Amino acid sequence: MTTSPVSGSGIRIGDRRTRLGALIKSGGAGSVYLLPEFPDRVAKIYHERVDPPSYTDRVEAMLELRPQLPDQFEGGKRYVQIAWPDATVRDERGRFVGFSMPALDVQSTSELEQVLQERQARAAGLPVGLGPKITLAANLSAVLAALHAQHHYVVDLKPVNLRFYRASLYIALLDCDGFSIQGRGRRYSAPQFTPDYLAPEFQQRGPDPLGEEAQDRFALAVVIFQLLNFGLHPYTGKPAADRVPTDIPSRIRERYYAYGLRAHRLMAPSPVSAHGSVPRELRELFDRAFGDGGERPSAADWSAALRDYAKPSSGKLVVCKREREHQHYAGQACASCARQDLLAKTARKAKPRPVAEPPRAPPQAAAARLRAPRLGRPPPPRLTPAPPPARMPQPAWLANLRLATQSRGMLAIAFPVLFAFIAQGLHRLYAALQPDPANKPLEAWVDAMLMTGLGAVFLVLCWVFAVTLPRMLKNR
Template sequence: MPGRSGEKVYDAQRRPLTLERLLKSGGAGSVFTLKERPREVAKLYHSDKDARVYERKLQAMLELQPDLPPMEGQGADQVQIAWPMTLLRDRSGRFIGFTMPILDLSATSDLEHVLQERQARSEGLPTGLGAKMTLAANLAVMLAALHRRQHYVVDLKPLNVRFYRSTLFIAMLDCDGFSIQGKGERFPAGQVTTDYLASEFQQPGVKPGQEEAQDRFALAVMVFQLLNSGLHPYAGRPQGATVPSDLPARIAANLYPYARGKPHPRMLPSPVSGHEMFPPALRDMFDRAFSAQARRRPSAQEWATLLLDYARRNAGQLVACGKDAAHQHFVGMPCAACARAELLAGSARAAQTRTRQKPNKARKQRARTAARVAQAQPVTAQASAASGVPGVMSRVTMAVIGTLLLGWVMGWGMPAYRRYSALVDPGIWDGVGLAVQMAMLAIAILLFILFVPMLIMSKRP
């Protein structure tokens, strides 16, 4: 199969095209620049295993093209969607791929990068509500055009969508992976992302005929993230240990905590969310999109109509913030960006205070512990001295002496006393010896009486 620079491929009219630089290579195929057509690129599939299916799918895409022409921006056409232009074949006439308009990747960024303000600022991307509203409206317009031809993205997520930094027009790649409607045949999409997958598709997946419901859900998630500082609509504060911690499980359980009315019994909103500063019409759209009833979800065209009204400057639906010129907010509503900034600043100050207090608390705790030890040592020594309780070595000595004395009393002293009692007429020397023995016996008994109770009553140090 062709796939090297310098090789020839042929378009539908059998005109030869020369492959030049390899731009990228993915799981399905490789993309090359074309010598004869600098404004187009060629995508060649790696294997001919599913060549017949791909050929029919690409033919259906050529016959039902969405109305998404290139847009004028910065003096040049900006391609909105890399839709197929012609089929490609090898020298023998076998289908091998297709051409599509080249999209200037250097002029675009992933939509994912604009969701987080810190990352957006570091990359020089817009952070204001007005720019994000324009991106959301343009995304809805593109999806509405695809849906009119019954084509669906299915794996719709910020990482799969790009936008032109200069004009905020949306740009989409890898369109041959969409779910495509052919003549009496549906070509399904092969990929999904569970964080953007509707509740009814979390387990069984998206079946043919259900793709639009999935696109409607994913679009609503992305609009919510764009207008609410990147916050996912199923992120929040769980109420109870049984609430799932992962987003797909929360989606499956319909745990959307930002609806109007009473709080959700199992989930509370994130404290940094600005949903309460959305106008009622916008909140109602989100409530419909994330309700348990899939049929209530707004269509891409409904989103486009509403969001374009907010995005147009002459409509006056968004106004500049009086406190911060970089902020915009909905007319008649507080500035969500200011509220979020104040909340984050307060959290940062609290964290710094805790950080400063931790070393002080540790030093105070160590000082209190040292004071208790210092106070305990003299008291113990005084109590020991006052009570006459001996120390460890003294008690060991008394234990040895007491044991020897008791042994001596029982083994030698008592037999001596019995012999003394048995004498009828003792001699003088025998009498002296017995007197000495009796004196020693008395001393032993006295020492035993003094030391053994002290040994028993003594306390451990």
């Protein structure tokens, strides 16, 4: 039984013999190794279980029709845009085992998926402004245009499969041997695809070889839409009817695109969408990509449209006056500021609701739940706590005595003054009825008794109002 070469094994790259260096990474189809004699190249060696000879014709077709994507040099650094095969690799017996390709500095790249969500991008130290995202969209379109020029297609095009250099924002395409490859008179299809990025016409049966470029055009438009619109998928939104599907693939299949120049009848856009501030020329491209008819924009169309917006000298993109970190299209409002204001307003309106504590079971019931029943015996019955005793109904006159706290406070001040005024009036009336109370000891004694009684009544009423009545109201 033959095995695939490993680190230290002798191999042959073209006509030159060499050895595999250290293992860099291992994937589902093969492993990537350093090449000590070729510092700027690496070798991908297929696993034995995937049948390496089955890849021979595919790799040779890739060598014949290489896309025009030369390495970029900027600031003394080399940026490999595509990890495309440059030679076949054979073992010491001449058996095909893999291919060599340019060495791409994966450590200096990040997944495109990471820049779609602002919180995730900030955590990773990646750009969050519209300017860098337009540059990424323009670079991605240019790379795909060069790939499509040779009739090669990615098919499973999605942000998680795309990488970019953090320093330059150049796109880096990896695992190119899994693309759909055009050979001499034969196509080597790509079996993998993702439903959320699959064109409507392929949702039920998958992409066919004749429609792979159309599939790439659709997926590219989805990725660009997400880059320019805070990571929103073009088929998300607010349904206006129950018959609108809830999953993205079904919405794609039935073409529920809510961000067109003409409003969709059954689908409203997301409130935080930035599509309203996108220039009309770009919105028309999105309408062509997601509309019911017409030809979808090609990668070259997107590259030409986005190139000017990516150039600072064009003036089509300006820095926000309110937030220097934001950029927006010239002549349009800042969508990032509008989104921030909407999210802040929503957060202010949201009020935290108190979480009700579940009723506590009595100790006996808790103990009954913790004890496991013995085999052959029924479990012990759970104890149900007795309901609290019902309160006696209170008379209606007591309900009428309920007063607000402010009212009782005011009466507590007004009552003594009013009572004193009434008592003084009664005393003057009684004195006026007596002809000469000073010469009649009996009348003076009665007068003293009257004042004493009035004082006692005053104290009793004060006690009732200040102590007894509040207790009755509290227990009600």
